[in-house]
Amino acid sequence: MKTLVVIGHPELADSETQPFLKQVGKDWATFHELEAPFDIATEQQLIWQAERLILQFPLYWYSVPALMKQWLDEVFDEELLGPQHDRLVKKELGIVVSLGRPIREFQSGQRQAFTIDEYLRPLQGLALATKMKWLSPLVVSQFAYQSDTARQKLAVAYQQYLSLPQPVRFKDRVAWLTRQLATMQTNTKDTIAQQELQQLAALLSMKQEQLDDLNDNLRLVRETEGY
Amino acid sequence: MKTLVVIGHPELADSETQPFLKQVGKDWATFHELEAPFDIATEQQLIWQAERLILQFPLYWYSVPALMKQWLDEVFDEELLGPQHDRLVKKELGIVVSLGRPIREFQSGQRQAFTIDEYLRPLQGLALATKMKWLSPLVVSQFAYQSDTARQKLAVAYQQYLSLPQPVRFKDRVAWLTRQLATMQTNTKDTIAQQELQQLAALLSMKQEQLDDLNDNLRLVRETEGY
The missing domain is CATH 1.20.58 (Methane Monooxygenase Hydroxylase; Chain G, domain 1)
Structure with missing residues (x-):
């Protein structure tokens, strides 16, 4: 399984979550940290080479940060998808999303009102339109407040998300x-x-x-x- | 009613829809065409002055274009919202979204699989978190193929969306x-x-x-x- 993790984080130097995930995931995937401007051809080459593509980002206003949206807007063009829109068929699209708020708030009647699944519909739509297999997202909730045990469990869940057949x-x-x-x-x-x-x-x-x-x-x- | 239309279109010069909407809407709202980089304080001043804020954009991969996401990520901060997150209370948030695909495709079992309402959950979440009143989005479907009559109807619907109490x-x-x-x-x-x-x-x-x-x-x- 060739897994490519694309990290869209506008303030990577301040992130605690991203270095942790990279450290525990480094034997299981190739890591690609986005930096604008993009060389479109290189980015597309990376995607074509991967079997499982993981978009990894902190949730900003209930969606991907602008940096990752720019990458999606620019890189996911006709050239990447092919004239029949079938160049990404059989690839998998996974999502690793980190939250600043507790996951329990993401449901009806709670503060964030909608579920993570609902907020991520645009990415699910992208998977459908490009004929990639959508994987259930892996949610990292408030990493900064997680105990050592919770982080160890996260490390295992993350390694398995990068490498095991899904749904696991x-x-x-x-x-x-x-x-x-x-x-x-x-x-x-x-x-x-x-x-x-x-x-x-x-x-x-x-x-x-x-x-x-x-x-x-x-x-x-x-x-x-x-x- | 002080209405501010914020236009997030990365290729405004190529757009047919945006000049049309600006022409028919110019007596009903202030138009603000986004260009990065942003002067955050000026942007926030504009928002505070408005009673109805309209985000107007073409749907790119089922969400706002990167340019508008950058504006949301940078401008919607603690300063804009205030320490109690109540500085935008009583304002209204409207959405004018233009589609390159027919609106009938946006439902379960059709090509785009989800409704516009579902794809716009992140913006609805933003309205909820900032305590703005969410207005039902105005959808402009395939403007390039619209007849003159359809465009005249759109002009009226748009002017009313900018100026009448909602839901109308x-x-x-x-x-x-x-x-x-x-x-x-x-x-x-x-x-x-x-x-x-x-x-x-x-x-x-x-x-x-x-x-x-x-x-x-x-x-x-x-x-x-x-x-």
């Missing part, structure tokens, strides 16, 4: 974690850490087997009951 | 047309044109009286029937 299945997540544990075990020289990682991997494997058994039983019950 | 009532539209006919009658020196305008005004007035009568009858019927 639980089984794929577990397989992904198992592979990660194996790699960490190989890379560490600390024997105690190695043992701990081995134990974690064994635990994960056992839990997955139990889950498989439960799923088998559930299937049997369903068949017996005639569902 | 039928009675207000008729009163507005009557005033327009009276003004035209005063301004022309052609006696035949004067007579024709007078006849039109008389016809309009008669129709309005008939409508009032019908409404009275309808009310009586309803009361008798106990609705």
Whole structure:
């Protein structure tokens, strides 16, 4: 999976979120930080080479910052899409959006009134018009206030968003974690850490087997009951 | 009603729609054509002076062009809104959006998949967050292909959108047309044109009286029937 993360942030130097995501995502994708003016041909080349295109930005007035809109307005032209508008077919369009307000405010009856999905309709429209597969957006809510644990969970969710088939299945997540544990075990020289990682991997494997058994039983019950 | 029309069009010189709207709207509003870079203080002064703020733009990838987004990102700051976010209270936010595709495509199951209302959620969110009254958008669909009659209708709808209380009532539209006919009658020196305008005004007035009568009858019927 060749993933290209396009970052549209007008004040990248002040961002806490973006360096974190870049650090944890660097082995999983190519990162491209937008800076105007754009060389249209180079930008289009980058997009054609990618299989999964991720637009990553802070939500400014409920949409992409002007810098990213400029990139979309200038780069997504007839040349990029092709005469039949089919040059981006089979590519995927993902969104990583960071919020300054809590995610719970984004629903009817709350302060932001509409959901993130509703506010992102223009980008979903872009995916439809260019025949790209739309991925459910990954929302980063108030990164500055997140605990270390929350950030670790975000790191895993982000790495999986960059690399796993979407929409993601639980089984794929577990397989992904198992592979990660194996790699960490190989890379560490600390024997105690190695043992701990081995134990974690064994635990994960056992839990997955139990889950498989439960799923088998559930299937049997369903068949017996005639569902 | 002090109406400010802010035009965000990156290629104004090539636009057919914008000069038309400016020509027919010039007596009804102040027109402000955006050009970057912006002097933030001047822009904010313009907004504070207006009672009705109209954002006028061609739809680019289902949202405002980058130029207008830049204006929103830079000008709509804490200074404009005030510490209590109440400096724009009682102002109205209207949208005049022009489309390169037919309006019928903007619905579920059609090519553009979502309605204009859905695509404009970010601007509606802006109105809510700044406590401005949101006006139903005025859509200009494929101006280049419009007949003269369609353009004349558009001119009237546009002038009314700039000047009448919203949402507009039928009675207000008729009163507005009557005033327009009276003004035209005063301004022309052609006696035949004067007579024709007078006849039109008389016809309009008669129709309005008939409508009032019908409404009275309808009310009586309803009361008798106990609705």
